[in-house]
Amino acid sequence: MCFPGQRIKFKVFDQTRPDPSIELVEQACGYIEGAPCDFILTLGGGSAHDLGKGVALLSQTDQSIKAFVGVDKIGHKVLPIVAINTTSGTGSEVTRFAIISDVEEKVKLAIIDDALIPAVSVNDTQALLSMPPSLTGATGMDALTHAIEAYFSVDANALTNAYAVKAMELIGENLINAYMDGTNVLARENMAQAQFMAGVAFSNASLGYVHAIAHQLGGRYHLPHGLCNAVLLPIVIDG
Numbered sequence: 001m002c003f004p005g006q007r008i009k010f011k012v013f014d015q016t017r018p019d020p021s022i023e024l025v026e027q028a029c030g031y032i033e034g035a036p037c038d039f040i041l042t043l044g045g046g047s048a049h050d051l052g053k054g055v056a057l058l059s060q061t062d063q064s065i066k067a068f069v070g071v072d073k074i075g076h077k078v079l080p081i082v083a084i085n086t087t088s089g090t091g092s093e094v095t096r097f098a099i100i101s102d103v104e105e106k107v108k109l110a111i112i113d114d115a116l117i118p119a120v121s122v123n124d125t126q127a128l129l130s131m132p133p134s135l136t137g138a139t140g141m142d143a144l145t146h147a148i149e150a151y152f153s154v155d156a157n158a159l160t161n162a163y164a165v166k167a168m169e170l171i172g173e174n175l176i177n178a179y180m181d182g183t184n185v186l187a188r189e190n191m192a193q194a195q196f197m198a199g200v201a202f203s204n205a206s207l208g209y210v211h212a213i214a215h216q217l218g219g220r221y222h223l224p225h226g227l228c229n230a231v232l233l234p235i236v237i238d239g
């Protein structure tokens, strides 16, 4: 396919599923095999962006995705990513994290590397208005958890704290309004900014116990990531 009036050829992979698995990344990579891409454009929430990051990584190597689990394990070129967000929470459109599910082991794998930071990220409020309340609540609580865990991280600094604190303020003022009325453009706009700032904060300061446990719950039971965080956050804070 080609954009009208342009000479940019593209292929669409529309099989994104929540919690993208190793197999799904490999399937998507196979889709572009023989038709090399200059960049990957992802449209959706965290799962779409994480899948795209996996493809951007895996399409440039013969190694398996498990070889890159951990921090700064990527030593080769990765395709540039343009990430267009349709949810408000994961921050994946701006972070150096990709979370890929290992279905066999029932765990989530974290690949953390600057090479995975999208070259361009887009947060357009109009693309967020159709999010249902359940997704608004879950992704919003994910963003709040990012901000809190980044703030209390041992790797926090003045810059990440500035982003984290402002994100917490905006989420406190806007999440319930966005949940109650999805067409509230101001609340959606502020949540988009908040989750972006929380993403910048945790991408640089990292996360904590809530995400450590939530990823295991999600890997085993396939529960929504934000819901796992929401349930665990008060327990971890009390602990």
Ligand SMILES: [Fe+2]
Pocket (backbone or CB within 6 Å): 090, 142, 146, 211, 225
């Ligand atoms: Fe998260």
